[in-house]
Amino acid sequence: MDGKRYIDYHAAFGPFILGHCYPDVVERVVATIRETDLYGISTTELEVELAKKVVAHVPSVEQVLFCCTGSEATFHAVRLARAATGRRKLVKFQGCYHGWHDYLLRNVLSAPELVGQRDPVSAGMLDEAVDNTLVCDFNDLEGVERAVRANPEQVAGIILEPIPHNLGCILPQPGFLEGLRRLCDREGIVLIFDEVITGFRHHIGGVQALAGVRPDLTTLGKAIGNGFPIAAIGGKRELMQRFNTRPGGNVYFAGTFNAHASCVAASLATIETLETGKVHDHIFRLGERMRTGLRDIVARAGIPAAVTGFGSVYVLYFMPDGPITRYRDLLRNDAGRFVRYRQELIKRGVFEMPMNLKRNHISFSHTDADIDRTLEAAEDSLRAVLDTPSNCLPRRRA
Numbered sequence: 001m002d003g004k005r006y007i008d009y010h011a012a013f014g015p016f017i018l019g020h021c022y023p024d025v026v027e028r029v030v031a032t033i034r035e036t037d038l039y040g041i042s043t044t045e046l047e048v049e050l051a052k053k054v055v056a057h058v059p060s061v062e063q064v065l066f067c068c069t070g071s072e073a074t075f076h077a078v079r080l081a082r083a084a085t086g087r088r089k090l091v092k093f094q095g096c097y098h099g100w101h102d103y104l105l106r107n108v109l110s111a112p113e114l115v116g117q118r119d120p121v122s123a124g125m126l127d128e129a130v131d132n133t134l135v136c137d138f139n140d141l142e143g144v145e146r147a148v149r150a151n152p153e154q155v156a157g158i159i160l161e162p163i164p165h166n167l168g169c170i171l172p173q174p175g176f177l178e179g180l181r182r183l184c185d186r187e188g189i190v191l192i193f194d195e196v197i198t199g200f201r202h203h204i205g206g207v208q209a210l211a212g213v214r215p216d217l218t219t220l221g222k223a224i225g226n227g228f229p230i231a232a233i234g235g236k237r238e239l240m241q242r243f244n245t246r247p248g249g250n251v252y253f254a255g256t257f258n259a260h261a262s263c264v265a266a267s268l269a270t271i272e273t274l275e276t277g278k279v280h281d282h283i284f285r286l287g288e289r290m291r292t293g294l295r296d297i298v299a300r301a302g303i304p305a306a307v308t309g310f311g312s313v314y315v316l317y318f319m320p321d322g323p324i325t326r327y328r329d330l331l332r333n334d335a336g337r338f339v340r341y342r343q344e345l346i347k348r349g350v351f352e353m354p355m356n357l358k359r360n361h362i363s364f365s366h367t368d369a370d371i372d373r374t375l376e377a378a379e380d381s382l383r384a385v386l387d388t389p390s391n392c393l394p395r396r397r398a
């Protein structure tokens with residue numbers, strides 16, 4: 001609106017794996033909606049084509065259903081886990097976000113005094129939903145074991161991002177994902193990988209393909225449609241067959257706009273581009289360049305900072321280097337400096353969301369020249385932040 005241009009790493013919270021208005025996606029969508037749109041009866045050929053691709057690429061997915069948003073996908077996963085186990089409780093991890101519904105909207109980016117306490121994110125949430133969701137620390141397998149032992153035969157599902165990104169980036173410690181898999185097998189719990197951010201972005205088969213751990217259910221969204229509103233829930237056939245999309249299924253699944261042809265077309269075009277193998281090579285390489293460049297910059301500045309991320313995702317925390325294995329570790333981040341630095345970046349034409357702990361996303365459309373410009377802007381922005389007395393920095397809740 002004001003004639004300024006930005007290099008965008010916010011990427012609308014992550015869907016853009018190829019880039020904004022990516023020509024192959026736009027052209028496929030336009031061509032498709034000249035022919036077809038939405039019928040609301042049964043399944044379309046396009047949808048079947050997309051389902052086949054998801055099943056072919058995502059190791060644990062034997063069947064898949066499409067919806068419009070990641071929140072719908074996680075909602076369906078929770079309900080299916082409860083129906084399949086006849087249990088009520090869920091386990092999620094402190095700091096993680098899985099959508100806006102009552103089932104999982106607690107203990108997201110909690111203020112320090114609420115970490116590990118009861119912390120519903122919204123007014124109006126049902127107490128019963130909040131209290132049936134147990135909160136553990138990521139990477140603390142013993143803590144999850146304890147929570148399950150304390151609630152014998154009551155936990156229906158454990159849901160996690162296999163690489164949590166709603167707080168920047170925390171990597172799973174060796175053995176953590178495998179340990180959750182064993183625990184779920186032993187206790188009859190449904191293991192749900194929420195790959196709404198990581199799916200397709202980190203690998204065409206999701207983090208599960210990289211980690212070699214197969215969840216029972218997987219939720220997908222964001223990068224699956226490069227900016228179009230499509231998401232998915234998939235998993236083991238025996239579970240997916242419980243949905244009422246099949247005769248006799250008693251777990252309700254619906255949505256007027258599910259698998260709209262425009263979104264399915266966007267997703268097919270996106271996945272076909274990923275299938276060339278070029279996208280991940282490019283975005284991983286640029287991600288590595290960005291992280292290395294930022295590490296050099298903070299080392300030159302001599303300030304406490306930690307640069308982390310995975311593949312195309314990067315984040316610069318303003319905190320002493322040290323282990324980052326759970327949300328509590330990120331309370332050391334100087335939220336004021338984090339936001340102020342990003343405000344300085346925006347002045348210099350680089351858009352990183354000026355919100356504490358938010359991650360950045362590199363897309364296939366970003367170039368080496370964009371990384372060079374970003375690193376230059378980063379060095380200047382950091383200098384501007386350091387030149388400002390810290391008592392002038394805005395203080396924000398973590």
Ligand SMILES: Cc1ncc(COP(=O)(O)O)c(C=O)c1O
Nearest residue numbers: 069070071097098099194196197
């Ligand atoms: C991991 C994860 N799951 C679920 C969601 C919810 O997706 P949506 O915003 O499409 O409802 C998000 C959104 O940020 C997310 O990051």
